[in-house]
Amino acid sequence: MVTTQPIEHYAAFNALEGNADAVVSPLPPRDDLCFHALGQAPIRAWVPPSCALAGRDNVDIAQLSQHRLALPSHRSVSRTLFDAFLGTASAPLGEMIECDDTATLLALAKAEKALAICTAIAEANLVPLKITAGDESLQGVPLYLVWNPGHFASAQLEKLGDALQNYIAAATTA
Structure with missing residues (x-):
């Protein structure tokens, strides 16, 4: 178990x-x-199907400043990597909500209150977008x-690791 x-x-x-x-x-x-x-675990922007970005495969990190983002706090490695990518791209960070609960981040996106930035593997009723800056992609x-x-x-434990x-x-x- x-x-x-x-x-x-x-x-x-x-x-x-x-x-x-x-x-x-x-x-x-x-x-x-x-x-x-x-x-x-890829770091993605999760958007509702009704979002204008939903018809794409990726979103440029500079475009994210035009949307309210739901982000994990600085206690999260994914936030550290996101912030570093943001800085490397010299992109601004707009309005945001911080939360360390992935389910809450995704719920905010489903409710169309924010775009969720997180490492969820899959989520029903949301569209995952790769985060890019030119030819570069945010690593997982x-x-x-x-x-x-x-x-x-x-x-x-080795078998669990394989699975x-x-x-x-x-x-x-x-």
Whole structure:
């Protein structure tokens, strides 16, 4: 049985010192930990089908300043990557709402209150757009399944890593 609980991105490895058997982390693990690379969760702009941008595959990051955005806070690696891409493109950031709950970000987009910027894999009734700046695309968040060496279920964790990697690969290429 797999049970999950949310953890702070930048403190993910601390959970291994507690009662967590493994963590999915957006940060590369330390050398003293075992891990399975899972791939990348793409950072996308999620828009309702009624949005003028919905008929496209991508949106230039400079255009996003013309819309209210629902963004994760700076405690999120995806926000750090988004802000860095914004800065590299010298694009302005317009009106925004910050929230660390992905379901809430997506609900704001569904209610046409904001465009959600997040790493959701798939969401019904929303259209995902790649975020670009010229020929460059915003890269996704790398994900790792991480556990302590010598864990009694290391073989099962490797199998879980394979399954998660396959799921992410299939979901992000669909």
